[in-house]
Structure formats: C-alpha cells, structure tokens
Amino acid sequence: MEDPNLIDYLETFVSGKRLQRFEEVLNLRTRYITVVMEDIYHLHNASAVIRSADIFGIQDVHIIEQRFSDRLDKKIALGAQKWTDIHRYGGTKECIDNLRAKGYKIFVTTPRSDACTLDQISVNQKMAFVFGAEKEGVSESTFAAADEHVHIPMVGFTESLNVSVAAAIVLYQMTKKLRSSEYNWKLQEDEKAKIRLEWIKKSIKNIDKILARYQEGI
Secondary structure, eight states, rough: OOOOHHHHHHHHHOHHHHHHHHHHHTOOOOEEEEEEEEEEOHHHHHHHHHHHHHHBBBBBEEOOOSSOOOOOOOHTTTHHHHHHHHEEEHHHHHHHHHHHHHHHHHEESSTTTBBOGGGGOOSOOOOEEEEOOOTTSHHHHHHHSSSEEEOOOOOOOOOOOHHHHEEEEEHHHHHHHOOOOOOOOBBOOHHHHHHHOOOHTSSSTTHHHHHHHHHHHH
C-alpha cells in the first residue's frame, strides 16, 4: 500500500489541474488489452506505437528485443513513455509465456487474408496484440504460438500497412469495442493508486532530492 503521507506531500509539488487530469486518464486506462512489439527495427515506429497505446488508454507495452535494443525515441513518443509501463524482454518465448500466465489471449497481426478481421474478434478475454518487424512481420515461432491471427482488410494496390499505422487501427477499433461491452476492463483501485503515484513522481523536477528530504523528515 502506498504511503498516504508521501502522496499528500508530493501532491503539493503538482498543480491541481494536472492531478485532475491524472484522475480523468486513469478512469479510462486499461490492462485488458496490451501491445507487443517483436524486434521492431525503426525507432520512430516503436515510439509511434507507444504513443498510440497512450492515446487509446493502453497502460502496458511489451517490447521484445531479441535482435534490436533500445527501440524508443523520446522525441517521437512525445512523452508517452512517461505514462505507459514499458516491459522489455530478451526473447519472444519469455514475453508470450508471461502474458499467457496473466490470462492474455495472443493475437498476431498478419497480412494473410485468411486470418480473422477485427470485427470478428470477441472481447470476452484479455487480449495481447503482437506486431512484428517492418519487413518480415512476426517470427515463425510467434506466428505458430498465437491463439488467433488477425488482419486488416485492404482494397487498394498497396498490400501492407506501416506497423505503427496498423497498431493504431487495431487499438482504436478494439478499445472502442471493449468500452461498449459489459466486461470489467478498467484498472483496479490499487493499480490506479500505484500508477498515479508514479505519474506524480515523473511530474516533479529533482524528485530524488525531494524524496530524500521527505525521508529525512520522517
């Protein structure tokens, strides 16, 4: 449980308007849907996916860095990495096993037309959407391990979408469907309290010095 005295102390360093904004955003945050990026090469793509996750209320982003590391460009993410929880993995199996243990159904995005479409997906279970590398897509092992494969129908001459665009489309449609459902997709109160405290800390300059000052006064 978070220290209520610490929270009260830190809140004095943050404007009331920002604290109110935290409450508004947290009330629409979810862990029911999550995003996985497997070996995304271009920094701007990985950063744009994180930005979309934040925009559509996704709290957790999982990054598999088996071949490439440090796929986050702060300038392009425009601060979104401050408000989402980034989980990094050295291998795909570790990530998939972790998500399955938490009750997630694994969806792999693919250009294959025999895969299901977003409107065919039920939101009756927690969902993790995996997006693969720009040219190759997800690895063969991840494709085989998926519970379902999903594609976005295209009717033009171009046969593929940029990974960050695909992620934005998927997250928009699925969060819209989820929020109109009867399922309990919102964060628990203890989750909200923990995230809120982290957001407060990230909003304060010289937070380490301020925390040290608080500890000295206890």
